[in-house]
Amino acid sequence: MPRSLACATGLSLALTVHAVAQDAEHAREDVTHYRVFVGDHADPRVTAFDLTEPSKRWTFATTGQPKLYGVDDGSAVVAVQSDSDAVHFMRSGISLHSHGDHADIEIADPAAVRETLTGPRPFHLIDHVGKVVINFDRGGYAAVVNAHKLGEGEVEATRLPQARAHHGYAAPIGSAWVTSVASDAPVEGDTAPKRLGLQQVTADGTPVGDVATCTGIHGEAFSGAYLATGCEEGILTVTAGTNGPSFTMLPYPADLPAGDSTGTLIGSKAMQVFLGNYGAKGLVVVDPVDEPHIRHIELPFRRIDFALDPANARFGYVLTEDGTLHQIDVLEGKVARSARVTEPYSMDGHWNDPRPRIAMAGDEVVMSDPKAGLVRRIAKDTLEEAGMIPVEGMPYNIAVVGGSGVMHEGDGHDHAGHAHSHGDPKIYAGYFEDSQIQDRPLSDYAGDWQSVYPYLRDGTLDPVWRHKAETGTMDAAGYKAEYETGYRTDVERITIEGDVVTFYKDGQPTMGTYASDGRETLTYKKGNRGVRFIFRKTGGNADAPQFIQFSDHGISPTKADHYHLYWGNDRAALLNEVTNWPTYYPSSLGPNEIASEMMAH
Template sequence: MVRLSSVMKLLIAAAGAGSLAAGSALAQDGEAQEAHYRLFVGDHEQGIVRAVEVGDGASAGEFRIDQTPALYPSTSGKTVFAVQGDAGKVAVISTGILFEDHGDHADLRIEDARLLPTVIEGTKPAHVIEGSGTIAVFDDGSGDVQLFPESQVLEGSFAPRTLSAGPAHHGLAAPMGDFTVVSVPDEDPEAPRVGLKVIDADGNQVGDIVECPAVHGQAQSARVFAFGCRDGIVFATPGRDSSAPELEHVSTADLGEDNVSTLKGGIAMQFFLGNYGPSAVVLIEPGSDAMFRKVELPTRRVDFALDPARPRNAFILTEDGQLHRLDVLTGEIEESARVTEPYSMDGHWRDPRPRLAVAGEHVAITDPRQGLVRLVSTDTLKEERTIAVEGVPFTITAVGGSGAVH
């Protein structure tokens, strides 16, 4: 018998209530309701991002940049940040999917996607993290953090606030109100990070450094950030009365060897899904008596994604080409199906392998060898159709939702 935590029991109603994807809401009676999803696909061989309409597979734009990008969508879905670390640039794409909130519903407006004139530059920009209405771009090459609201890149008025998190290192920065949680490097710049600290709006450290060996991976859920460490998880919880965030390290030793280094955060429910070594994932519920639930996979994991519209669903692709639907409430894999040919995890970590994005009723899966994006039903895990994409489709993100159309 599967036992749900008290928090999950309270949230299960929300999970079944329907879509809470970006911009998704119920329209007022008598108004037309439309769903629209757009994919942004990064090419593995060239500096190109291609926008594709999920509905009919039509091109929504092709944007030439400097190198193969990592793609980060904003919380609003208005922009996608295309990080090109070795080129020292971050390009910004306006997705053309816009939602106007009216309380009980949202209006949907669809425009052309376009490459914005603003280019964020640095020595080696890496992670893009959003929190409290602020976007942070961490520069591995300098240790600096650029902080700005999304409106600055949309309006062409880019004027970031720059803080130093310390010496150059492969790090991260997570905005939390007037504060930012940043990684702390080792004295040896080639060694892994040693922990996390909080800095204020002037870059001054607040409180003590919290140990988080080899910190890597972060996500936010219900205003709480989680960070992966070699020996556990650090949670960053907003402080009371505008005070600094509180950092707490929780050990994952009871889960056995391996660690968390990639995290996704729930939207309608507060939970995190992380990797745990190559062949398992772990469900993380802050504050619960059973905080960690490890889920073993049949083979090594290639990629995983959460479903924003159906919060209890997570999807995991393993190297044997199987897609698994995980019920995050029960912690059980409830269905699996073969969706691609096998993609071994042996070889370089940057080799072209499939990536996942959830777009409404479909899991969109890039298939680099075949030059396709496969659209698989979230309900049946059956492939419904494919979209041919030029080049070598690799990284992918989905933007969209449903709203009233006047």
């Protein structure tokens, strides 16, 4: 670990903090709301309805059979139509905004986004760090769409070229990209090129370094610091590092059934673990950090579909062809309970024949039942039926968006007036009363964060220093020198999830669990003040720091947009360090976006 990282809240380059409008001025209502989107197997359409009020419905026309994905925390739904060379987008009408101690929920009618994407056979979709990446298998490129703009009804897309067209994917890793790689010519007796592995590329598709072998690469997911993908040899994992992505192969254990492999993976958002398929009758639980890395779960019948529970990371659910739904204990690596929920569906025949698909909605498993023309609601704890919703046609692919949050009086269901303050300028400048200060939870800083130091070194931030020099007391070179000392760090990334803080140095994680250790109010030479929110280590790796301290100009609970951080083992000494103040912005932002943010504030 590096030396203590210090925060200088009195420095002129400050962090913008979005503060929640005073809830005391408005009535609040706790709301749980889930909306279901169902694609028809035969007819080109998507049906949407609220889970608790299914009689109110919306229908969206598509070009062909859609596979549905909820993206940007459910604010948008993407309909990928592989056989029709089209991708349609919908605003889900449900937005969740985290504010540390609570989330606000906004509810409106769903709406189709006018713009679409067309291209040769779109297939795999990845939603990660604010980017939706759709691979066009026969086009030899991936379309990269701004996820946040989708939630606002805009399709802002660029292309990442691949060396050759193939059934694969591209994914962002920290500030870099990786893409699957295929051979120049089809395998003998096949019509498609053989998939060979994964390689780092630049944003314009230029290869960087060697190809990490992953024969037959297929299926991908993110969990914590890791991207995982299925191979014939095992599970290939990828983490971000200062010098680019780091690749590690986790071989299949010798006691797994020979000849099978993993081609579909789901990543947990609540803990660092993956659930994947393995052969026709198996699942694997993949732990990228601790051994055993791969544990096998044998199922009694062939698997139809499976999902992880985002609300309780311990459990997953899998439907087998006999019509039985099984609850999977991910920690124990076994089937916890089973119940018959539908008529049998044979896995014989074409892979795209109409069979049930499952998704999660709070305390329920939501399952399409194409033959019965139903969407079934199943209590996830007991696996008992909670309700049936008739859906016209043959309901097939399914996506569920929504969750729980606070609805403010006057928002109604349009939420046009849902406003948040962007911070009191006096507080931002460091002038406030002690009575205004409130404790803040670690969740205010939750997320995936990148250091801005590399962007100072490569010149990306040079416009920031020129901008500061226009009204400041130094020239651009002087500001760059000052911030070179301030931003300096070899920790390129930090992730914060629950009480777990993970520091990444050269792609290698160091993890600690932390609890609040109060706050300290500091007075600076010019008379303004700042508040540092302090957290003490309660567990984790031995070399994780004993104390971490945040400063982002906020003095009460609010979600941080970016922050300065310092850490070390001496709580008091850290308060005196004001020359080195590494700054972290969301990993979803690109370098030029960060520079623009800095100049705007």
